[in-house]
Amino acid sequence: MDQRQHPRRGGGQPRAHRAVRSADQVVVAPKAEGGLSPVRVELPYGSRRLPLEIPEGISAEVLWPRFVEVPADEEALLREALDHPIDAPPLEKLVHGGQRVALLADDISRATPIPRILPHVIDRLHRTGVRDGDIQIILALGSHRPMTEAEQRSKVGEALWGRIAVVNSEFRDRSKMVRLPGLPEGPDIWIDRRIVEADLRIGVGGILPHPAAGWSGGAKIVLPGVAGEETVAAFPLLHGRTPWNMFGAVDNPVRQAMESWVTARVGLEYIVNVVFTPEGRLYRAVAGHCIEAHRRGVTLAREVLCVRFGHRADIVMATSYPADSDLWQAGKGLLAADLAAREGGTAILVAPCYEGAGPHPRYLEYMAAGSADALLQQADRLPPAEQLPLAVAAATLRLQERLRIAVVSDGLTPDQILQAGMTPFPTPQDAMDDALRRYGPGARVVVIPHGAEVIPTASSSHPIA
Known part of the structure; x- marks a missing residue:
């Protein structure tokens, strides 16, 4: 079994739409005469939105929460x-x-x-x-x-x-x-x-x-x-x-x-x-x-929140909106990205983290350990105040064992991001361009603008109950 996904998780039916934000579930690049058209997305980022363009010819899916009819009353x-x-x-x-x-x-x-x-x-x-x-x-x-x-x-x-x-x-x-x-x-x-x-x-x-x-x-x-x-x-x-x-x-x-x-x-x-x-x-x-x-x-x-995608991607960009006040909360975006990424792919987290790393001072230090299992061996020797950030850091390290992770954040310094074993970038576009150079023109891309709220689900998974 793929360690990233529980076998009983469900999904919805994919639909193709123009690359604009509405209440749509999935946005895919429509066919142009010479191939796939560019995809343009505005990513929620705190109270702002940041632009992203995936160039012509790249296979890209954008996963939004599913559109549902809400009761009038x-x-x-x-x-x-x-x-x-x-x-x-x-x-x-x-x-x-x-x-x-x-x-x-x-x-x-x-x-x-x-x-x-x-x-x-x-x-x-x-x-x-x-x-x-x-x-x-x-x-x-x-x-x-x-x-x-x-x-x-x-x-x-x-x-x-x-x-x-x-x-x-x-x-x-x-x-x-x-x-x-x-x-x-x-x-x-x-x-x-x-x-x-x-x-x-x-x-x-x-x-x-x-x-x-x-x-x-x-x-x-x-x-x-x-x-x-x-x-x-x-x-x-x-x-x-x-x-x-x-x-x-x-x-x-x-x-x-x-x-x-x-x-x-x-x-x-x-x-x-x-x-x-x-x-x-x-x-x-x-x-x-x-x-x-x-x-x-x-x-x-x-x-509403389980969204199907076609293929595991080389590059997954996810915000952690709306849970993006600090890195402690923003890890949800990385977990969503992991569910859509192939082994050895790249996850790009886009989160402002205006309150920094979060409420636990040593969280970043533990993320620098390099190995989840080695880190967890220390847990029983530590007081509860340290066990908590150590354990959350270990869960993030498991993602780093499967993926390269890049981060775009105004609230974290480049040194803090590097300390956590991740690569800093100033903008989503810079991070995406770098990843596309790495994987080449055949790269598959998934973008998750509401990463804290969407569960990416492979099309081969069981349907929503």
Whole structure:
């Protein structure tokens, strides 16, 4: 089996379109009289767009998220999901007045339209007698940096800000955590105390591709979302030790471990997860059991985000838009590129990384190790604070063992990119031109403008469920 792709991943049907951005799924170079026409793409890059042209005669595919018809009434979509939860009773039957409710929401690194979802959930809680003062919104940071007050306010929306308590989850402060017994195959679980003290836990978030868990949403909002450092580190370590690319694969050892821990030790009584388009429009919503509802949501997310391509490419250029604030997040673009690239090909990451390498100071240092397996041998001798960046670096090193990696980024210096074992370029065009010189006129190219949100799927793979 190709280590880059899980055998059960699905895809959609390719269509040919002009080389312009619409809501199209795949853009291929149309035939000109003398061969293949040039392909021009504007790549999302933070708040800007960067131009790219692939010259005439080069076989090129551009993979956009699939075009889907979104419901005209998203309020009705959310009501329908809450009225018909999957493998769980209605929310109104899970809680009663006077109980404390923890609403776990994803953080600023996800574009989930939380302000349009939470009011529906809170309205259902109010019907049972739960008051605003009984509810706390906990922003699940995992190991990400704390959100500022302005970011928190934007994330929950003006309608709820000031009415309901909003806090960041705790990651390092043990005085604000509770230690729970782990499962036989894992360490003890450190979890934010406010989660354990709540009478009901509800996870609210989006379903998007994820490097280790396959997809965000479901039980991931608890582990690692609101877990302590030692517990969070266990998941990237498992990811780093798994040799195949789990981006978009829901049946993987990391997802299985987190779901076992959450259901057996912590508890997540209910979820509300949504699938949304790159423009932020709600496509589908699911509610109910943290595993069964999530699985249905993943099937729906594949309809938007799994995109077929014709052939593995010599050169894959991917942004990590919209998860492109730092290199820690931008690695998603490389994972997407890996799924479309041939062994020995080149992946070009285009990401602004305005916050630099990310929240873990030694991340770049670990990426300089050269060997994933050698790096992982150090893990057990290190504290959790170092195990986490080491493990994520190991996963990136596995990509470097298969691919040459180039990076275009304003937020990283050339020295930082070189330290990570990658090659810096000033613009996407410079990086593409260099790669085309390497592979010659017969090169195959794939471009993924939304690399953090698209799962490239080979045409020979199983269809979308």
